[in-house]
Amino acid sequence: DQQVKQNSPSLSVQEGRISILNCDYTNSMFDYFLWYKKYPAEGPTFLISISSIKDKNEDGRFTVFLNKSAKHLSLHIVPSQPGDSAVYFCASGSARQLTFGSGTQLTVLP
Amino acid sequence: DARVTQTPRDKVTEMGQEVTMRCQPILGHNTVFWYRQTMMQGLELLAYFRNRAPLDDSGMPKDRFSAEMPDATLATLKIQPSEPRDSAVYFCASGLARTSGHPGLDTQYFGPGTRLTVL
Numbered sequence: 573d574q575q576v577k578q579n580s581p582s583l584s585v586q587e588g589r590i591s592i593l594n595c596d597y598t599n600s601m602f603d604y605f606l607w608y609k610k611y612p613a614e615g616p617t618f619l620i621s622i623s624s625i626k627d628k629n630e631d632g633r634f635t636v637f638l639n640k641s642a643k644h645l646s647l648h649i650v651p652s653q654p655g656d657s658a659v660y661f662c663a664s665g666s667a668r669q670l671t672f673g674s675g676t677q678l679t680v681l682p
Numbered sequence: 683d684a685r686v687t688q689t690p691r692d693k694v695t696e697m698g699q700e701v702t703m704r705c706q707p708i709l710g711h712n713t714v715f716w717y718r719q720t721m722m723q724g725l726e727l728l729a730y731f732r733n734r735a736p737l738d739d740s741g742m743p744k745d746r747f748s749a750e751m752p753d754a755t756l757a758t759l760k761i762q763p764s765e766p767r768d769s770a771v772y773f774c775a776s777g778l779a780r781t782s783g784h785p786g787l788d789t790q791y792f793g794p795g796t797r798l799t800v801l
Contacts, residue, residue, distance in 0.1 A: 669738065
């Protein structure tokens with residue numbers, strides 16, 4: 573039973589446009605949420621996080637939105653760049669565990 | 683440029699053999715995480731250490747997997763005996779825990795992974 577789901581395995585976006593990656597979670601005990609980016613043959617790298625007391629966190633071109641009532645998390649990348657092409661994992665955590673989604677492959681087309 | 687290192691990068695072995703994967707966390711970090719990535723399950727947390735003590739290994743099959751930290755500079759993940767279903771990429775990550783010890787709050791730095799193939 574996956575507690576964190578990324579229902580879109582892939583997403584293609586034109587350079588300069590907005591990329592929106594989505595994530596749903598089921599465990600209401602999760603109180604911290606993170607996004608990681610992963611290039612081939614490398615480990616994931618931390619991108620941005622948000623705690624459950626907020627509904628938005630922004631860092632440059634990256635914004636994470638949290639909708640606690642819907643148990644939904646999204647990552648917006650504006651504007652998208654070819655270098656953003658990677659697999660994006662969302663992760664949700666509580667005091668006892670950290671659970672990752674299965675990832676979404678983002679391809680930004682030049 | 684501090685990095686988490688993992689050895690070996692690739693391992694091919696036969697079913698029934700013992701496999702040992704090693705991780706050197708970033709100097710000064712006090713948390714270590716072991717993950718397994720498969721196509722079907724994505725990234726699964728196997729074990730979580732803080733100050734070398736295992737805090738959570740509930741994600742790890744106990745009968746064949748074991749994780750240890752002999753010292754602060756080395757974490758190991760062993761599989762004995764290995765099975766074909768263990769084939770995956772195994773990632774180690776390290777971080778600096780906040781006082782709460784909340785694994786989700788710790789920014790984790792991942793190593794490059796060990797690609798394990800069990801024939």
